[in-house]
Structures are given as structure tokens and as C-alpha cells.
Amino acid sequence: MSELLQQVVIGLASGAIYALLALALVLIHRATGVINFAQGEMAMFSTYIAWQLVQWGVPYWLAFAATIALSFGGGMALQRVVIRPVENAPVLTVVIVTLGLLLIFNGLATWLWSGEVRTFPPNRPFPTRTFEIGGVVINVQDIGIVLVTLALVAALWAFFRFTRAGLALRAAALYPESSRLVGIRVGWMLGVGWGLAAALGAVSGMFTAAAFPPLEPTMMQAVLIYAFAAAVLGGIDSPAGAVVGGLTLGVFLNLVGTYADDLQNLGFPVNLEGLRLPVAFVFILAVLLARPQGLFGRAEARRV
Amino acid sequence: MGDGEVVAVLGPNGAGKTTTLRAVSGTVTRRGEVTFDGKRLPRSPERTARLAIAHVPEGRGTFSEMTVLENLRLGAYTRRNGMGEDLERVYGFFPWMRKRADQQAGTLSGGEQQMLALARALMGRPRLLLLDEPSLGLAPIVVREIFEIVRRLNQEEKLSVLVVEQNATVALESSSRAYVLEAGKVVLEGPSAELARNEDVRRAYLGY
Numbered sequence: 475m476s477e478l479l480q481q482v483v484i485g486l487a488s489g490a491i492y493a494l495l496a497l498a499l500v501l502i503h504r505a506t507g508v509i510n511f512a513q514g515e516m517a518m519f520s521t522y523i524a525w526q527l528v529q530w531g532v533p534y535w536l537a538f539a540a541t542i543a544l545s546f547g548g549g550m551a552l553q554r555v556v557i558r559p560v561e562n563a564p565v566l567t568v569v570i571v572t573l574g575l576l577l578i579f580n581g582l583a584t585w586l587w588s589g590e591v592r593t594f595p596p597n598r599p600f601p602t603r604t605f606e607i608g609g610v611v612i613n614v615q616d617i618g619i620v621l622v623t624l625a626l627v628a629a630l631w632a633f634f635r636f637t638r639a640g641l642a643l644r645a646a647a648l649y650p651e652s653s654r655l656v657g658i659r660v661g662w663m664l665g666v667g668w669g670l671a672a673a674l675g676a677v678s679g680m681f682t683a684a685a686f687p688p689l690e691p692t693m694m695q696a697v698l699i700y701a702f703a704a705a706v707l708g709g710i711d712s713p714a715g716a717v718v719g720g721l722t723l724g725v726f727l728n729l730v731g732t733y734a735d736d737l738q739n740l741g742f743p744v745n746l747e748g749l750r751l752p753v754a755f756v757f758i759l760a761v762l763l764a765r766p767q768g769l770f771g772r773a774e775a776r777r778v
Numbered sequence: 779m780g781d782g783e784v785v786a787v788l789g790p791n792g793a794g795k796t797t798t799l800r801a802v803s804g805t806v807t808r809r810g811e812v813t814f815d816g817k818r819l820p821r822s823p824e825r826t827a828r829l830a831i832a833h834v835p836e837g838r839g840t841f842s843e844m845t846v847l848e849n850l851r852l853g854a855y856t857r858r859n860g861m862g863e864d865l866e867r868v869y870g871f872f873p874w875m876r877k878r879a880d881q882q883a884g885t886l887s888g889g890e891q892q893m894l895a896l897a898r899a900l901m902g903r904p905r906l907l908l909l910d911e912p913s914l915g916l917a918p919i920v921v922r923e924i925f926e927i928v929r930r931l932n933q934e935e936k937l938s939v940l941v942v943e944q945n946a947t948v949a950l951e952s953s954s955r956a957y958v959l960e961a962g963k964v965v966l967e968g969p970s971a972e973l974a975r976n977e978d979v980r981r982a983y984l985g986y
Contacts, residue, residue, distance in 0.1 A: 638855070645841055645852050652839035655803065656902065657827030657856035 476609035481732045482725050487616035487685060488700075489724020490623035494678035495694075495701035496708065496716035497627070498671035503710050505647040505667030506557065508568045512575035514698030516552075516672055517679035518691060519579045520545040522587050524680050525594060525689055534598045538680060542673045549672025550665040557668065558661065583691045591688040599684055619681050626677065627717050630670075634713075643667060696751055700727070703754040707761050709771020719769065727753060779906075784932050784939045786949040786970060788983055789959035795942040796836055798959070799908045802826075802940070803833040814906065828856045832899035836910040836942075840891045842884030846875055849883050849894055853901030861901070868897045871927060889920035896927060900935075907931070909941040913948065921945060925952045946983035950974040958983075 495513060502510045510516075520541050527537035556575065560568050583589070596602070600618030604611050634640040645653045646663035653660050682697055683689040704723045708715020727750050734749075761768060779785050787795045801808040804819065804826045812819045820826055823833065832853075841849050850868060854861045869876045872893050878886075883894060892912055899907055909928065913921040925948050931937045943949035950956055950970040958966035958979060966973065973979050 638851070641844075641848060641851055642855060645844070648843060649839070649841050651805075652835070652841060653852070654805070654823040655827060655833045655835060655839060656852050656898070657824050658852075659824050 479610045481728050483612055483616055485725035485728030486721055487619045488728060489721035490620045491678050491681045491685065491697060492700040492704045492724055493717045493720025494623055494674050495697055496704035496720045497713055498674040499701055499705045500710060500713050500716045501667050501671040505664050508572065511572040512579060513675055514694035515576045515579035517675035518694040519583050520676035521679035521683050521689055522583050525592055528594060538599060541676050545672040545676035546669040550669035553665040553668035580691055589691050591690050593688045594683055615684065619685060699751060700754050703758045706758050707768055709768025712768065712770035715768055715770030779938060779940060782936045782938055784953040786953035786956040787942045787959060788946050788949060788956055793959040794962040795959055796910055799833060799910050799942055802908055803831065827902065830903060830905045832902050832904035833908040834895045834899050834910060836914065838891050838895040840883050840894060844883055845880050846883055846894060847879040849898050850901050853898030856902055864901050868900050872897050889916050892916065892924055905938060907937055907939045909939055911942055911944060913943060913945040921948055928952060
């Protein structure tokens with residue numbers, strides 16, 4: 475039982491990382507109707523920026539905050555410069571553009587930081603020591619990741635719910651025409667949406683580098699798949715769904731990995747540990763077949 | 779349009795009534811200039827809205843997944859203060875909105891959504907209201923109610939209103955002047971009472 479609980483806690487930490495990236499995907503999908511395939515590589519790039527800042531002697535948490543700010547600006551610039559020209563283009567065009575961004579960021583990171591494996595200083599952002607409650611060994615880092623994620627999600631929720639800017643962002647995403655008529659600069663709002671997504675991605679990337687070191691150009695690729703699965707599970711337009719989806723998937727995949735040995739001992743011929751990624755795909759597929767709108771999404775009726 | 783006037787635009791489908799309003803608010807690209815208060819109007823709706831010109835579009839432009847109160851807050855987007863005061867003013871015109879502030883706007887009836895659209899426009903403290911087909915899809919009694927509120931807004935708030943309407947009877951009753959558009963051209967214009975007596979208008983739009 476305590477083994478199970480322990481694995482659940484560990485799963486929640488990776489789930490939080492998926493949730494942050496899934497939330498970024500949801501924000502952009504809501505704002506511009508686009509699935510941003512570059513989200514993971516953008517997060518990876520942000521993480522390299524954080525690493526570089528730390529290398530230059532910037533204290534970790536300052537680098538953490540600066541990276542979030544830089545990523546926000548960068549995401550906004552991306553929307554203004556790269557996405558806006560294809561705003562009214564067919565979805566496929568925009569998809570290709572985000573795939574292009576994926577390759578560009580991957581190439582840039584490899585070029586700038588030579589693709590070598592890098593590591594952050596130890597015990598950052600959170601100490602990796604453990605403590606024990608009732609036989610469950612808990613890593614402080616896991617708790618830190620989960621708590622910061624939940625705090626970010628709460629802050630984001632309050633921002634969207636209670637502030638004038640948050641309200642305008644939601645309105646601009648869902649009702650661009652009406653929003654313009656009440657004076658909202660819709661174009662800029664969509665830029666802010668991309669900025670927020672890039673900032674969330676940056677946090678996800680920095681946590682990934684901490685929880686699953688080392689830092690390397692490919693480190694977010696699997697995370698992006700998990701984030702897709704989480705977003706699809708929750709309903710691609712539901713921020714709450716993305717968070718619940720991410721945490722659920724994190725726990726589920728961790729349990730798959732944990733009990734892989736037991737299953738093998740029971741005579742299952744496969745090594746499930748290596749099957750996490752395929753399992754995530756099966757997850758996406760199953761959700762799309764059984765409940766295309768996701769757990770939290772609303773089914774959409776469309777006149778044809 | 780004179781200050782504090784209610785002007786109606788009538789005409790058949792496709793005459794360019796809606797386009798006229800959209801040209802004023804900058805929702806469509808236009809050639810030529812529209813002036814307001816002696817100044818040229820900008821060519822984008824978001825900047826036009828900042829000049830206290832409110833456009834209630836055809837279909838009401840309801841933020842349907844949001845609450846009634848959120849719709850009203852969005853109406854006040856261009857203004858940074860005085861929202862509480864304006865809310866009271868709006869609740870004065872539409873008392874039911876106070877109790878149902880947290881209701882999702884998409885679940886309101888058509889007439890209620892039209893009133894919400896008016897209220898939303900009012901939150902921006904407009905000097906000119908562009909009103910597109912407020913009667914669309916509404917029962918006659920609700921249409922009367924809507925136009926009664928428009929009349930009160932005009933009298934009590936000195937709001938100028940440019941209203942596009944297919945329902946010529948009610949439009950001519952509640953306006954001081956009117957234009958009749960056909961295929962993009964003004965074919966008739968004059969005081970509303972006079973147009974209501976005009977043979978052609980009666981035959982074509984009033985149906986008697």
C-alpha cells in the first residue's frame with residue numbers, strides 16, 4: 475500500500491510537468507485554434523536560456539523568473555511575427571508552421587549549445603532530499619513541483635476569472651468579432667495568449683530538467699506527447715481538464731512503469747517500462763474514440 | 779446625423795443596411811470618410827469603440843459562454859473606472875439583470891440577449907449607438923419592449939441612435955428621421971412620420 479502511495483506521489487510530480495505543458499497547449503488552442511507542435515521545443519529552448527543564465531552566475535531563482543519573463547516576450551513575438559501572417563490560412567498551413575518552429579528551435583538549441591548534455595546545479599529548483607510519512611518516502615522536489623504547479627494554475631485561474639485583462643483574453647479567444655466591437659485589441663490578446671503559453675512551457679521545461687535530468691535538445695519531445703495525451707484526455711479546450719488530465723496521466727504512467735516487473739513475473743512477455751510512450755498514444759486513441767470531447771470538454775454540435 | 783437623434787435605416791435584404799453600420803464602426807474596409815464630431819473615424823472597430831461609439835451587431839454578439847455580469851464588464855472594457863456606477867445605471871434600465879448576473883448569457887432568451895447587448899453597449903458610455911436589426915427573431919411584444927428602452931435611452935441619456943431595421947413599422951414609430959436603402963443606394967429619406975405616410979414605403983415595407 476505504501477509502495478502504491480509513494481508511486482502516486484512520484485507520478486503526481488511528472489503529471490504536474492505534463493499538466494503545465496498541456497495547459498500551454500490548451501491556451502494556444504483556445505486562443506488561435508492551433509495545436510502548437512513547437513510547444514515542447516519552445517520549452518526546451520527556454521530551459522537552455524535558464525541554464526545559460528545560471529552558467530553566467532545568475533542565482534537560480536532569479537534565472538527562473540527571468541526565463542519566464544523572456545519566454546513570455548518570446549512567445550508573444552512568435553505570435554506577432556510568425557503566426558499572425560498565417561492567421562486566416564487553412565489549419566494545415568498553421569500546423570506546418572508550428573512543425574517548422576519545432577525544427578527551428580531544435581536546430582537553434584543544438585547550434586547554440588552544441589547539443590551536449592548539460593545539467594543544472596544540484597538541488598535546484600528544490601532540494602532532492604527525502605522525508606518519510608507513514609512509510610511513504612517523499613522527495614521534497616516532487617512536492618515542490620506539484621505545489622508550484624498548483625499555485626501557478628490557481629493564479630492563472632484567478633487572472634482569467636477576475637481581472638479585466640483576463641476577461642478580455644477569454645473574450646478575444648472565443649468571440650473575436652464581438653470583442654473588437656467592445657474595443658479589445660484582439661490581435662494583441664492572442665499574442666498575450668502565446669506569451670502565457672510559452673511562459674508555462676518554460677516552467678514545465680525547467681522542472682523537466684530538474685526531475686528528469688539531463689538537459690538536452692530532445693528532452694521535451696516525450697513530454698510533449700504526454701502533454702498532448704493529457705490535453706486530449708481533459709478536453710483540448712478545457713484548462714481544468716488539462717491539469718486533471720496531466721496529473722492523471724502522470725500517475726497512471728508511473729504505475730505502469732512500477733508494476734511492469736510484477737506483470738513480467740506474472741508471465742506477461744513484454745517489458746512495460748519501455749512502453750510508456752506507446753501507452754500514452756493508446757490513451758490518446760482510446761479517449762478520441764470513446765469521448766472525443768475529453769473528460770471536461772463540451773461536445774460540439776456543428777451544422778453540416 | 780444630428781446629436782441626440784434616432785435615425786432609422788430601412789430596406790430589403792441585401793440593400794446594404796448592415797454594411798452601412800459596419801462601415802461606420804470600421805468592421806468592413808471602406809473607402810471615403812466617416813466623420814463624428816468633426817473628426818474622421820478610425821478604420822478598425824477596436825479604435826472606433828474607444829470613441830464612445832457602440833455597435834450592437836446583428837445576432838447581438840453575445841459572449842454566450844460568459845455570465846451576464848461578464849458581458850457587462852466587457853462592455854466597459856474601454857473604460858478604466860466608474861464601472862460600479864454604470865452597473866447601477868444599467869440595472870436601473872434592466873432590473874432583472876441584477877438578480878441574474880451570474881447566469882450564463884447563452885441561456886438567456888432572445889429578447890433578454892438583445893437587452894443584454896443594449897446593456898453591454900451602455901456600459902461603454904456611448905454617445906452613438908449603432909443598432910443592427912434588434913427585432914430579429916423576437917416576438918412583437920418583445921420588439922415593442924426593446925424599442926421602448928431605446929426611446930428611453932435616447933431621451934434620458936441623450937444617446938444618438940442609428941438603427942437598421944426590417945420591421946419598418948416599429949422603426950418608423952421610434953425614429954425621427956429615416957432612410958430607405960435599395961441595392962446600396964439611398965432611394966428615399968425624410969422625417970419618419972412622413973415616410974410612414976409615403977405610398978411606396980407603405981406598399982413595400984409596411985404591407986398595407
